[in-house]
Amino acid sequence: MSVFSFLKSLIRHPRTLGTLSPASPFTAHRVGDAIPEGAKSILELGAGNGAITRELLSRLPSDGRLLAVELRPELAEELSAIGDTRLAVVRGDAREVRNMAAQHGFAAFDAAVSSLPFALFEESERDAILASVHGLLVPGGALVACQHVPTMLPELKRRFDVDTSFEPLNLPPYFVMKAIKAEKK
Numbered sequence: 472m473s474v475f476s477f478l479k480s481l482i483r484h485p486r487t488l489g490t491l492s493p494a495s496p497f498t499a500h501r502v503g504d505a506i507p508e509g510a511k512s513i514l515e516l517g518a519g520n521g522a523i524t525r526e527l528l529s530r531l532p533s534d535g536r537l538l539a540v541e542l543r544p545e546l547a548e549e550l551s552a553i554g555d556t557r558l559a560v561v562r563g564d565a566r567e568v569r570n571m572a573a574q575h576g577f578a579a580f581d582a583a584v585s586s587l588p589f590a591l592f593e594e595s596e597r598d599a600i601l602a603s604v605h606g607l608l609v610p611g612g613a614l615v616a617c618q619h620v621p622t623m624l625p626e627l628k629r630r631f632d633v634d635t636s637f638e639p640l641n642l643p644p645y646f647v648m649k650a651i652k653a654e655k656k
């Protein structure tokens with residue numbers, strides 16, 4: 472993984488990337504720890520050049536599958552270069568996540584990860600993405616969302632049970648919110 476390539480994209484598209492650096496290993500580890508044990512199907516939105524993706528793959532069982540969605544083509548290309556057969560990379564917009572999941576044969580996910588710059592999205596767009604992710608998760612599944620400022624917390628709490636932690640060793644630091652979809656009654 473190249474920090475340089477990420478920085479190059481950042482200089483050209485600062486609002487799309489919405490951060491200052493790729494996720495640190497501390498953040499990636501924290502996100503990995505928040506994934507429900509035994510998760511075999513994982514969705515990642517805003518995968519960048521793979522700082523978190525690689526951590527997720529390192530924990531995924533050999534028969535697991537990870538769908539990584541990334542808007543910037545140069546970053547999606549870098550994700551594809553990871554070359555793991557469990558990983559499917561889609562160059563596209565997270566707003567289309569339902570179609571992407573269906574096209575790649577995912578009926579549901581055990582877990583989802585988002586480091587999308589949600590603060591820069593319209594409220595209606597955030598809500599639509601959250602509704603899609605909620606619908607795609609299995610009952611008891613978790614969305615792990617990273618934000619530098621936890622503006623999503625009230626929106627997440629409307630749909631999920633949320634547990635928030637803080638990772639100071641990231642530039643800038645991250646709030647990592649584990650949002651669990653209720654089990655069926």
Ligand SMILES: C[S@@+](CC[C@H](N)C(=O)[O-])C[C@H]1O[C@@H](n2cnc3c(N)ncnc32)[C@H](O)[C@@H]1O
Nearest residue numbers: 487490493494517518519522541542564565586
């Ligand atoms: C804060 S960066 C996180 C990158 C990577 N996950 C990491 O932690 O290093 C946000 C990523 O979301 C991507 N992104 C922004 N808007 C998107 C959208 N609508 N759909 C898919 N990806 C998007 C950006 O290109 C960027 O790679």
